[in-house]
Amino acid sequence: MTQEVQIQANIFSSLITRFSNYQNEAVGALSNKIQALHFDFYYGKFQALNDLSLAIKERSITALIGPSGCGKSTFLRAINRMHDQNPTARAAGRIFLDGQDIYGPFTDPLLLRRRVGMVFQRPNPFTLSIFDNVAYGLRVAGWKDKKRIAERVEEVLHQAALWNEVKDRLNHSGLGLSGGQQQRLCIARTIAPKPEVILMDEPASALDPISTLKIEETMFELRQEFTIIIVTHSMQQAARVSDETAFLLMNAETRAGELIEAGPTDQIFTNPQDKRTEDYISGRFG
């Protein structure tokens, strides 16, 4: 009898310790702009991400690298709940934005997406004019004053290094631009409503070196204001633009993506702690 009570008390106290550990971890983590804690992600039965914990610092550029299929896009899209559209997708664990649980009951995905903008791999301008492509996001965010909208559009088109190319044809369709111009238009559209975080999924993968360089310059400038997370397959790009780097890899058995190593970019590239990171960076696999 007493033994039984003893056992139950043990279980109880161990539960308490585990819970408070979790709490401590969480409290320590809340100082970061974004903090993933034991985050899992599933497409139906398939687990795409396993136990991912990662901190993203404010006003910095974080690069997500890793071989194809390791879950980089999955994680990125989880941060602004882009998966909500997919009925089979399911998240477990936590991602905090400024200490607020992104998947918590009090988070409205629409407000979240205004704070967390996204640039996609394929340029996807709206079927609107160049001007309206940028202005639309502003209108959604509640901007009313036409003059202020026009000013902001010009400002961000400058920021995205596109203004000189489009200033004479703002009322032309955004779809009439070249691929690189379209992508810079999408970047302008994303930064216009001043989100706090910008997610970029291989933003330069379809672009020529010059456009890529322009986009990288833009990102560098944006770092003053925004927190940027970029997925890239180019080691050089990651090394060039990012402050922090996180390396993901697919677990060979479970096929779920896992975080292998994260840290300052210099350190990851010059002195990786994990053998697999070193192999990937030096191009030995992936």
Added chain:
Amino acid sequence: MSQKEENSSFYEVWQRRTQHGDLLFGWLTLFFGLVVITLVFAIGYVVWSGSAEARDRFGFGFLFQTGWNPVKHNFGAMPAIYGTLVSSLIAVTLAGPLGILIAVFLSELCPLHLRNPLSFLIELLAAIPSVIYGMWGVFVFIPFFKSGIAKPLASTVGQWLPLFAGPVAAGRGVMVAGIILAIMILPTIAAIAREILAVVPNHQREALLAVGATRWEMIWYGVLPYSRAGIVGGIMLGLGRALGETMAALMVIGSAKSTIENSLFAPGITAAALIASELPNANDSLHESTLILIALVLFGITLILNILARLLVWQVSRGPVGTIRA
């Protein structure tokens, strides 16, 4: 030396082309393309020459003439033109927006497990023969329409708006025909619009969502503008079906061939229904020739509306200046 090589490679390319039937295939498709064009001209010629007698007799004024008396040889196309246009217009105004809404529901909002059964059902509706729609109209819809819609409308709005004036005695009329036609073309429009919406790439939807748009804004500003050309095309197909529909229209429109009434509740006639109802017992050559002339008029109406539709599609799909997508 190099000359010879070039020649031989040209010969090889030529051989490969002929070997796989590129040329033959080209000629074959050209042939069938020409067959279609010939058919159009053949039909046009038959209708043109067959209506020669009536055209000579009535001239251009036939289009604007009312009256229909086969015995006294007093014919006018105006009631048929009016009935055709108005009933089809009613059909498209009702079925167009509704069909788009159904398509939006099916492709954007509907739970996954309902999507396929519902889409199948809609396509099934499109396959029901029109005579069945007509019968349903006569036995089910008209009685309801008469007491539930026409009479209340006629006694209130109809007092000062001639368009909805009574009497609604028989119930058959242009309005009913338009509504039955709307029901008939609704599945066509919905099915086509659904297919069009289904091929809107997901990145367009995500682009809207990523700036914080609601689902509704995503549909209204992203999905629909992207697919507007195709949707207009679908509506035009529905309109074509409504214009040419014979049986269902004939059964519910009331066959008033000689006059045009102000009220939409009054009986009327459509061109196709007129031809179908009179051709079997047209026993003098002028009567027959007049009916063929009506066919020519219908041919003209569809042609003109289709050209207008093309222009419309072209106009809307151009969007802002410089759109590259057709």
